[in-house]
Amino acid sequence: GDSVTQMEGPVTLSEEAFLTINCTYTATGYPSLFWYVQYPGEGLQLLLKATKADDKGSNKGFEATYRKETTSFHLEKGSVQVSDSAVYFCAPNFGNEKLTFGTGTRLTIIP
């Protein structure tokens, strides 16, 4: 069946480090792909999305590219900031209207 696998956390990085959070999926079709972020004490917010192969979603310096050949949607940022500390969720929509969330990756950035 359709599923998503997300890199387990927690992840701790120094400020200005490069970030990658891996996300892969298994699907019978072609899902829309989303990354959501949950900042401390706040609700879930959409970070970025991609709806078809080779699309690149980007926002706040974060990027993720829809890779059909590797069924992946890895989240990257070239230089993280303390304010990026949050929990990140990979969330495909497999076409049945609801989001399927990964386990979440807690990111902590140290000054």
Place this chain on the structure above:
Amino acid sequence: GAGVSQSPSNKVTEKGKDVELRCDPISGHTALYWYRQSLGQGLEFLIYFQGNSAPDKSGLPSDRFSAERTGGSVSTLTIQRTQQEDSAVYLCASSSTAKNIQYFGAGTRLSVL
């Protein structure tokens, strides 16, 4: 309103009591979703409403859980005879159509003692 509104923000109840959680979606959004976020299970889908169609209840964990959406707007999630394992944050989301971006409320944190 400007965003999805959920109430109450926190709810503490005793085991066996019934609780009602409310969600006000973004005005004009036809699709409404309920999810649950718990330590053991992560973020999981509960139920989905789209316009006047029959809701997708496939994620409800037991028959103690039910939800309704009145007038295509406000939704209420009801948990009967609450159990300690129901303790979680209940999240509501809405979108302008079924395939669009889902916007989430801040959630209701339910604690069952």
